[in-house]
Amino acid sequence: MSVLHRLADTSRVRLGQALGVLTSYSMITLSKAQDAVSVHRLVQAVTLADLPDDQYQAVRAKAVDLLSASLPDDPETIDSWATYQQLLAHARAALPPHSPAMGKMIEYLHASGDYTTAAALQHNRHQALLHSQGPEHPDTLVALAGFAYYTGMAGDAVTARDHFTALLPLFKRVFGDEHPRTLEVWGELGAWTGFAGDEAKALNLFIALLPVRERVLGAEHPDTLNDRSNIARLTGELGDEASARDQFVALLLIRERVRGAEHPSTLIDRDNLAFCTGAAGDAAGARDQYTALLPIRERVSGPEHPETLTTRHNLAYWLGETGDAARARDQYIALLPISERVSGPEHADTLAVRFNLARWSGEAGDAAGARDQLAALLPISERVSGPEHPDTLTTRHELTYWTDRCRKTDAEGPAL
Structure with a gap:
C-alpha cells in the first residue's frame, strides 16, 4: 500500500475510495491489516490486454518508478529487509533486470x-x-x-571457481592488470579455489594478490583486509592454526576500526578467530567466543541468516570438543532442518551439519547411528563436492572409523 501512496496527484482519501470501489466489485482483495492489495491473475491479464501499447508501456513505467522510489536506501541493513521482501515479487515482475532498482534488490538478497x-x-x-x-x-x-559469486554462495563452488578462472584474463584485458575490478576477480578466484578444495593453491593466489592490493588500494582498504582474512583462514586450514589465530588477532583490531565492531566482515573475522583459537588448542576459549558472538549475529543479520547458522554450527562443534557430546549432537539435530530450508539439502553448509551430527551422535554413544548417517552422506558428498574434495575425504575417513568402532563393539559383545 505504501507504494500506491506515492502516486502523484492522488490523496490518501481518493486512493481509499478507489480501493473501496474495486473491493466491492471483487476486483481486488485487501489484506487484514489494510496494508497490501492483491489482484487476481485473470483480472490483471484482462486489464492489461485491453490497454493500447502506449498506455501499457506508460503503466509499466509508472510501476517501475513507484517500485524504485519505494525501495529503502540501505539494502544491507536488517531494518529494511521486511520492505524489500514485501516488494520482491513485484520487483521480479516489473523491474528491468539491469535497472539500478534491481541492483538494490540483489544487494538486499545478498545481505539477507x-x-x-x-x-x-x-x-x-x-x-x-x-x-x-x-x-x-x-x-x-x-x-x-556477480553471477559467478552468487553461484558459489548458493553452493556450487566448483562452477564459481571455473567462472572466475575464465573471467580473470578477460578482466585483465578489458580493465587492466591492476584495476580494482580485476583485483576483485583475482580475489574471488582465490576464494572459490579454496572452497572447491584446493586450499594450497588458494593460499598462493592470495599471497600473490596481497602486495598488489596494498599498493593499489592501500593497506587498510576493506578488500585488502579481506585478502589478509583469507590468508589467515587458509593458513589455519592447511595446518598452522596458531599462526592463523595470531593473524586474526592482529587483523580484527584493524577491521573493527575501519569497518566497525558489528560490520558483517568484522563478525566473519571474529568467527574465524574463534575457530582458530579452538584449533590451536583452546577449545573452551573457542566455545566462549562463539557464545558471545551468536547473539550479535542474530541481532545484526537475523536468526536464520547463513552466517548466523555458521556461528551456531561452530558453537555446537566446540561444545562437543569441550566434552559435551550430547549437547553438541542435540544442537546439530535442531540446526539441520533450518540449514536444509535456508541453504538447501545439498549445500556445503548443510552437508557439514550432517557430518557433525553423525560425528557427535557417535561420540555421544551411538556408534551405529554415526556409521549409518555417514554411509548415507558419503555418496552425496562425492557427487556434490567430488571424490577427492577434503570434505569428502574426511567423511570417508570418519565412516571407516565408526564402522571399525561398531565391529569392535560387536566383537566384544554386550557389557556384563
Missing part, C-alpha cells in the same frame, strides 16, 4: 542471505546486458562476475 534468488536475478541481469551491450562490455563482465 538468499543467495539462490540473488543468483537467479543476477543471471537475468547478465543476460540483459549481454544482449544490449555485448559479451566484453565492462558492465556485462561485472554482471557475469
